[in-house]
Every structure is written in structure tokens, then in C-alpha cells.
Amino acid sequence: MARASVAESVGVEGAPSGAGESSLVGREASRPEATFQIVPLRGLPIVAVVIAGLVVTIATNRLWAIDFYHVVGGGMWTALDLFLGFILGPILGKLSIPARAELTKRLMPKMVLLMPTLVICTLAAGWQLARYLGYLDASYAQHGWVVASFVVVAVMAIIALGLLEPANVAVLFELKKEQPNGAVIQRLMKRFIVTAGITGAMQIATLIIMTRLATAS
Secondary structure, eight states: HHHHHHHHHHHHTTTHHHHHHHHHHHHHHHGGOOOSSSSSSGGGGHHHHHHHHHHHHHHOOOHHHHHHHHHHHHEEEEEHHHHHIIIHHHHHHHHHHHHHHHHHHHHHHHHHHHHHHHHHHHHHHHHHHHHHHHHHHHTTTTTTHHHHHHHHHHHHHIIIIIIIIHHHHHHHHHEEEEEEHHHHHHHHHHHHHHHHHHHHHHHHHHHHHHHHHHHHH
């Protein structure tokens, strides 16, 4: 019994980081207040309204509405990537394991809904806007910048939906377990932070391209 107590104590304070983190995360997730929803159900009606509005906007092809969806969606996506990559990411990496787990359980479920919604709205409205304004025509003077924007945004969308979102969901599923694996969570969070930083840097390139298009004669 004494040996087990000593081993548990060393696992938290003196053992390799993987064992200590797994123990800390496991205790943190097992607390009653640690329960959470991977997909926040209360946010689903809001997402449904936003997507329905996007569908109506594209179907009616109204310039103001299309521009609104593209600018607002792109602005929020850009701000979110910059915040995650350059502000929250470094802070998250320096937090203690319990604090990191608690922040993750409060933030990541919202990201499950927010990130795909912003990506869909920005890309769909942006494509429709380019069609409406004739930017897709090869004869357009700034067509090269348009193609560049498509490439950058496509890469960011692949990263957001193919790397960030799966890592996000995987962390949440791991935290739902009775005994979360601290090493797995640490690896997934590292992937989340790194990819968020990459998309944040790419968002700067997007801003340069968009402002170039907006001021082109």
C-alpha cells in the first residue's frame, strides 16, 4: 500500500512527463464538473440558421449578401486563426496540464461548430462573389491574384478541416475517457498549436492578396 502511494506521488511529480500528465489529466477529467459535450447541441440551431442564410444568399445571388457572408466569414476566420496561432497557442503550451485540460474542454467543443461554419461560409460566398464580379475569367487583369488567393485559402481549408478539426475532436474524445492518455492529448494539442500557427501565418498572406485585389484598378 505504501509503495503504491509513493509510486502515485512520483508519477505526478517525479516521473517522466507522459506518466505525470496522464495521471493529472485522468484525475481532472474524472471530476463531476469535467463533463462536457463534444458537440454543443445548443449551438446547432445557430449553425443551421447561418448555413440556411448562406444557401438563400447564393440562390438569390444578391451582391450585398454574398459580400457580407464572404467578408464577415473571412474576417472571423482570419481573426480566429491569428488568435489561436499567435496568442492562445503559446499561452496554452505553457499552462499546467490540469489548466490546459480545463481550457480545452471549454474551448474545443465550440471550435467543433465554429471552424467548419466559417470555412464553408467564406469559401462558398467567396466563390460566388468571384463569379458575380467576373474574377474567374482568365481575361480579368488581376486573375493571377485571384488564383493565388484560391490556392492559399484551399490549403488553409485543408489544414483547418483535415488537421485542426480532427485533432480537436480526438482530444475531446480522449478527455471523455475514464482514464485519458496524457501523452496522446499532449501530442494532439501540439499538432493543434503548430497547425494553428501555420494557418495564422497563411492568413497574413491572404490579407495581402485581398487588399491587393480590393485596391487594384
